[in-house]
Amino acid sequence: MIDTQRFKTVQLAGMPITDYIIVHESGAAPERAANELCSYLEKTVGMKLSVSVDAESSAKKAEILVGKTNRESSGWPMLDRTGFTGMAEDGFIIAVKDGRLILTGGNHRGTFYAVYEFLEQMIGWRFFADDCEVLTGPDELDIAEGTFDCQKPVLEYRDTHWNDYYPVPIRVKRKLNTGSKWADTPDETWGGTFEYAGTFSHTMCEIIPEIGNGEGQPCYTDPAVLERAIAWVRKTADAHPGARIVPVTQNDNWNYCQCERCQKVYDEEGSPAGVIIRLANAVADSIRDDYPELSIDTFAYQWTRKAPLVTKPRENVIVRLCTGGECRNHRYDDTSCHFNQTLHIDIAQWAAITKRLFVWDYTTNFSYFLVPFANIGQLHHNLRWMRDNHMSGIFSQGNHLCKGTELGPLRAYLLAKIAWDPDLSDETYSAYMDDFLEGYYGAGWKNIRRYVDLIEECGKNRHVTIYGRPEYILDRRKYVSACPEIEGWFDAAEK
Incomplete structure (x- = not known):
């Protein structure tokens, strides 16, 4: 059972999330993570966002960055990875900085975890079982600039x-x-x-x-x-x-x-x-x-x-x-x-x-x-x-x-x-x-x-x-x- 009977209005850093594009790190895993995000956001807001690899798209303000994209290496936006070095490899960061949403991990698993944690905690999806996913919470969401969540596992x-x-x-x-x-x-x-x-x-x-x-x-x-x-x-x-x-x-x-x-x-x-x-x-x-x-x-x-x-x-x-x-x-x-x-x-x-x-x-x-x-x-x-x-x-x-x-x-x-x-x-x-x-x-x-x-x-x-x-x-x-x-x-x- 997947509950997709209603749509939400989602604001991200003061802009409709439907104005954003999803940009992912090169590679099969980040691409899949980006497409997973795109799929669940489409079920949430009723509109499919564009998805592209970082090397093939010029930087824009309204971006959702999945994985360690080339936007980091160019210093735009600046993502503070302090504490990330040596972090348990499945750790991840969810951040809204300079109007952009960043979903990235210490490895590719961590990037998937960032995507699903964002969908759960900030959008309202619940992944209870392989045959039971439910969209919960209010119909209007505002994900603010400065949002930051850094998690790392206790158990390896x-x-x-x-x-x-x-x-x-x-x-x-x-x-x-x-x-x-x-x-x-x-x-x-x-x-x-x-x-x-x-x-x-x-x-x-x-x-x-x-x-x-x-x-x-x-x-x-x-x-x-x-x-x-x-x-x-x-x-x-x-x-x-x-x-x-x-x-x-x-x-x-x-x-x-x-x-x-x-x-x-x-x-x-x-x-x-x-x-x-x-x-x-x-x-x-x-x-x-x-x-x-x-x-x-x-x-x-x-x-x-x-x-x-x-x-x-x-x-x-x-x-x-x-x-x-x-x-x-x-x-x-x-x-x-x-x-x-x-x-x-x-x-x-x-x-x-x-x-x-x-x-x-x-x-x-x-x-x-x-x-x-x-x-x-x-x-x-x-x-x-x-x-x-x-x-x-x-x-x-x-x-x-x-x-x-x-x-x-x-x-x-x-x-x-x-x-x-x-x-x-x-x-x-x-x-x-x-x-x-x-x-x-x-x-x-x-x-x-x-x-x-x-x-x-x-x-x-x-x-x-x-x-x-x-x-x-x-x-x-x-x-x-x-x-x-x-x-x-x-x-x-x-x-």
Whole structure:
């Protein structure tokens, strides 16, 4: 659903925006960003603006500049990029200066983010899902001279891994900078990605294919395994020249090696993770000179989640800590919940020894996708707490198999919002939820909000994990007694 049933009057620096032309930096990505802007402005004001590349148009006063155009290099208009050097590469600037609107980023992704942020925050578009975009707000807008917004991401890596957010356009609109073996991957015309090369996870079964992913683990102290891992990483990196990360990650099972050599490392390190970090470090050292921009990624997962006592990851090694058996009805920082106590210890220990800590967080019930899951009230607190514990990248996995999860699009939307801004307040988080529900469900949205709040209330003081049985997720008596009221809310929402 795309709401284009009304037009707005938009003034930009005192002039009708319909008097402007769109001028973009040379290249396929800036051109696409400019055309995206043109398309949504046409749906907004009922008129199509002219679009041209900077090198083929002479400078005019009434211009919307997309990307780093030659207008900057000529000093006209002067754009203060102070603070932009060294900014996280997905950062962007929205500025109205000397009568011109400037939408530009630290890279091409940042330029797309500037375009969509302008459309959302200043024009009133809402990009809720790939099939739900709504034009909101007043019919008359005045975007003033001197308007300035400079944003940069807190997290270098951001992925909301829900099926609802697999299509490329919604991923870019929601500032998710990755693709994976499941989700569609933005190509260079969409600004590219923060790319993992090859298989996203459990790569040891590719490095040592004679040991299947679910069957066992190789001996990580075997020199032959290291040799094969280095060769595989080099081959994978060469096949993905734009990649930033190559994962060297354990197989998905608990059957780790018990040989005398490995056991000695376990004893020295106080954790089996020692063998994985030593292997990852050795691989990282071997490729550093030939692939200076490449990092090795490895897991803190299952039997490797406890950090080693002696060996620290190299600077070009990323540790991806995976949540697991924690309670989703309580915040991760709630140590009164015994399910969450180990995570406190593990994340603190990893944060103390690595500068690049990513988290793979599970955000749904993988046994019962359709059953109510009372974690919406915890999502922003959990991500903020992980960021406060030095997390620099987030992979929030939900239902990756199909659409139709209970409130899946809402969860995907909120997770994308907090991945970009983990510091948003409780009030802002709640406002984002209301904004989504109103745009997605229409006039009866408050009835859906009542349902969401009831589910959260029914989940209080319950303990549930990502494979929890339905009868344990909610207070059954409270939920059943509310069923007639819930039916009334849903009936009212459909009218």
